[in-house]
Amino acid sequence: MLAFAVRRLLVSIPVFILSTFLVFLLVTWGADPLAQLKAKNPPPSQAVIDAMSNTLYINHSLLERYWHWFSQLFFHGNWGPSVQSGTDIGQLLRTSLTLTARLVILAMILAVILAIIAGVISATRQYSKTDYSITLIGFLFLSLPVFWFAILLKQLVVNMNNSLNWYWISTYGANTPGLTGWSAFSDAAGHLVLPTIVLAMSSYASWSRFQRASMLDVLGSDYMRLARAKGLSRRRVMVRHGLRTALIPLTTQVALDTAAILGGAVLTESVFGWQGMGTMLVNAINAGDFNAVLAWLTVAAIIVILFNLIADLLYGVLDPRIRNA
């Protein structure tokens, strides 16, 4: 198992390096860090523009620029200068990431649990009324634009709060500044409720469909019938033999969807006014902040690769054939 883990870890390092290069290409192509400067009125002198390009290291060849960025980041822990005034990218990234990580991890856990429950119930009662309602709800959430649902939910809760005169569930921001101890915790939890629900539901939809399909696949297999025939209880067969096998495809799917969840977080944060990764990305793109966008996408790539790694390891835990291969 350890050898397996180490091997997988070593494989993901070149994937990560290549992925930073791809991201670098994408950002050089898609962001013009001098745009804001050039658009100033009156236009700045050529010397100012030259000085700026010098700071940003953009008057070099592509490979030189990539190497400069890469070595600065990995040998000096330096994300590079930002074109947004008073912004330190490393600092911004840390605060944004802690905020967003809270939301994303909670939402993923909630979505996985809900999806497993819904998928298993749906599959074991295929074509029942329960199955049809769960399927219908799944399809509805699959078709719902995340931000539309978020705005709707937000408005509902605003109305609810006003009529109940109880404001624990917050509709804006990530926390109220200036609180300490228990009240700070309770306040942060209240701010998390709505974004977590929105983000979880956007993934829940496809995962529950997926879990239903893989559970159905397992239920039809011979070893399930054998397990029942040798006298194991239905419950034990379902959990030990059925669910364990049926979780394997879901693990892969969850890891594959990590990128989509980060995208969903951008939208969710933008609706609920969180100063997290979403806001950071939107601001960086609008400012043409080359290094900030690059930092964002690099962190996203690390997260996606990390989740794929975790999924691979879980795969090993769930499926002995892979572990011992």
Add this chain to the structure above:
Amino acid sequence: MHDLPSENTQTTGNLTPSAGQIEREFTVKARTQTQLVVRRFLQHKLAVVSVFVLVAIVLLAFVGGALWHYSYTDITPDNSVSPSARHPFGTDNLGYDEFARVMRGTQRSLEIAFTVAILATIVGTVWGAIAGYYRGIADSAMMRFVDLVLTIPIIAAGALLGHHFQSAGWWALALVIAGLSWPAVSRIVRGQTLSLREKEYVEAARALGAKDSRIIFRHILPNVIGQVIVVVTILVALAILTESSLSYLGFGVQAPDTSLGTLIASAQTALQGGQWWLFYFPGIMIILICLSVNFIGDGLRDAFDPSQQRVRA
């Protein structure tokens, strides 16, 4: 990419008709594969209804605008009125007729979605088929590239490029979304191709001296079509949702032009102000399109691969 059938599920079971149909099978003339698929699809009632809903929406979007008594650029004398016979979806602050705008927005969103679906399907299918057919180094290199593209969140890269190509119009946005969504298609096609290339009929074709391109396009791809069609439906839904999300963030379709996402983005504050119609109608339109497309996809999946449909013995 959501809800794609994975490469390793559903291999059990095939086209065996259920017990009740077997007797009829012998008395009725033989059916082709296509006829079987169509028959099975027609049994999926929600999918059939969805086809009609989608056709109605497409007609409304592409023809409706020309027939309606307001254009989406007309400023009517009625400011901010709630839905009535004259303005079925109401009007906004400036007096724009929301029904005309929703029709126009739907047209734009559908154009983007269809373009994305077509481009991503073609690129993804060819890419996956070549990787799966040649295996070896070509396969590794091509699929590693796919893995790399999949590490980039579509919304983030779409926002970056959407911002950059803002002035280029809707087709640039469609290109960007397509460029980020084809890898999922290629994965599925590759998985299928890997198993199909070992089939006897492919070997027979090779023995007869068929070229690789002929084998791929004439013998392998037609047999992947079922899976690909299902993916196309998912792509359409995904493209509509991505387009509207990008437009909501301000990186998608821009102001004089309009799309469903742009309409919702501008109606955000309207909901608080009580103009619920500006918020609900474009949103419901997106849901209707995606729901019907998803149901059609579900029906097609069952029709092409009924293995999960049978009740367990």
